[in-house]
Amino acid sequence: MDRRTVLTGLSGLAFAGTGLLAGAHAPAYGARNGATAIGTDDRTDELTGLLAAETAGGMPGAYAEVRESDQTYRFAVGVADVATGRPARPGAYHRIGGATKTFVGVAILQLAGERLIDLDAPIGRYLPDVVPDERGRHITVRMLLNHTSGLADFTRISLAAEGETVPDGVLFGSLRSIADTATRTISPRALARLGLGLPAVAAPGARWSYSNTGYVLLGLLIERVTRCAYEDVLTRRVLRPLGLRNTFLPRRRRLPDPHLDAYVPWSDGALREFTTYDMSWAWANCDLVSTAADMNRFYRLLLSGHALAPALLREMKATVPMSEQFPTFAGYGLGLLWLSSQCGRSWGHDGFAIGHNVFTRCTEDGTTAQFTVMENLNFYPTMSPQFPSHPIDVARARFMVGAMSACLAGTARLAEAVEAPVGFVPSPGWLQRLGAPAPAR
Structure with a gap:
């Protein structure tokens, strides 16, 4: 079996549903002959073809950087701007959503290493005026980092179903909430009050x-x-x-150029643009802007021991199961997650902002195989809450397997990975769906 067959012959993935867009795709762009790409033309073409399946399923545009030891591949597919047809290009600025949490986790762990923070101390010790009740005495800093605090989330990543009740103030449960929040500035303390005012989930x-x-x-x-x-x-x-020169916390609503415009499917069937958005709702949880190259650099340096002392990195990688039903397929540490893959555990974090998604993975050593992919559409319908099979999501899963295949090259496990069914197909916001309480009705 040759490598091209391996990358395109994956079994166990069934397409379902229909595409969201028709005719909104630009030619794939791989800068393999320019200064921003390194590696063989054939490999760039393989990866670009896998990513292009997302645009066939309805994603307006996407770009990625894949690293395999000393080889780097940068490429893009589809459009950055649906109205003008401006093509997506590698290197665009992008809101990385929840992947911000790994950066926050690194800062907290550095402060813990300096004994300014005790990871197992109750949060009420430090913020008695913000969390003054029983929760302040029982929720630890570690629980906040690994999402075992039991605190409700003040955001949603899917629109409310018919008959479903969304608690007052929760963001993004409706198209109206998405639109209203675009121009709304919310203070961090107001966000804390909103989340703490919701019923605990555990x-x-x-x-x-x-x-x-x-x-x-x-x-x-x-x-x-x-x-x-x-x-x-x-x-x-x-x-x-x-050295993350293209990663920053935004001080204005507009994204700098170049960027992919951000889209959400609207009630009239069109795509509504939300590239300009007030990100105060995302403070300290989803607010960073970055590029695929910077994201790969960050996780590569983190996992290879350049961001934290060894003992602190071990703390970060001490995980809890993310699913009671499937405890061995994913774990969450202190702002960092792993998922089972053909490479063993692949580390990273996914992100979701309005109209922007990021998915990033890296092998345990930080060098063998790594990718980051940026996309510009979310809130599209999925087929089930935990294991969606929308064509975009299935195409993304195929891309992920292809992008991480370097760790299996020349081994018997490569054929096993190809033949094994893929049981989990990640979609935008899957982290919030997983382990979420049943919706109120």
Whole structure:
């Protein structure tokens, strides 16, 4: 079996549903002959073809960077702007959503290493005025980092179903909420009050449940112990030392050029653009802007020991199961997750902002295989809450297997990976769907 067959003959993936867009695709762009691409033309073509299946399923545009040891491949498919047909290009700025949490986790762990924070201390010790009740005495900093605090999330990643009740104030449960929040500035303390005002989803430490509320509290914790703005701490401690020159915390609603415009399917069947968006709702949990190259650099340096001392990196990689039903397929640490893959555990974090998605994975050693893919559409319908099979999601799963295949080249396990059914197909916001309580009706 040759490599091209391996990358395109994956079994166990069934397409379902129909595409969201027709005729909105630009030619695939792989800068393999320019200064931004390194590697063989054939491999770039293989990877570009896999990513292009997303645009065939309805994704307007996407771009990726794949690294395999000393080889780098950068390429893009589809359009950055649906109205003008401007093609997507590698290297665009992108909102990385929940992947921000790994950066926050690094800052918290650095402060823990300096004994400014005790990971197992109750959050009420540091923020008695913000979390003054029983939760402040029982929820620890570690629980906030690994999403076992039991705190509800003040955001949603899917529209409310017919008959479903969305608690007052919860963001993004409706198209109206998505539109209204675009121009709304919300303070961090208001976000904390919103999340803390919702019914808990579990007792502290009982189980994993994704919560942006917890990371808002971590942002406030950073400010309390350092007496500096969260944005300044993250820049000084994480972004600048790691040489992440194209990663920043936005101070305005507009994205700099170049970027992929951000889209959400609207009630009239068209795509509505939300590229300009007030990101105050995402403070300390989903607010960073980055590029695929910077994302790969960050996770590569983190996993190879350049961001944290060895003992602190071990703390970060100490995980809890993310699913009671499937405890061995994924684990979440202190802002960092792993998923089972053909490479064993692949580490990273996925992200979801309005109209922007990011998926990033890296092998345990930080070098054998790695990818980051950026996309510009979400809130499209999925087929089931936990294991969606929309064509976009299935195409993404195929791309992920192809992008990480370097770790199996020349081994018997390569054929096994191809023949094995793929049981989990990640979609935008799958982290929040997994372990979420049943919707109220």
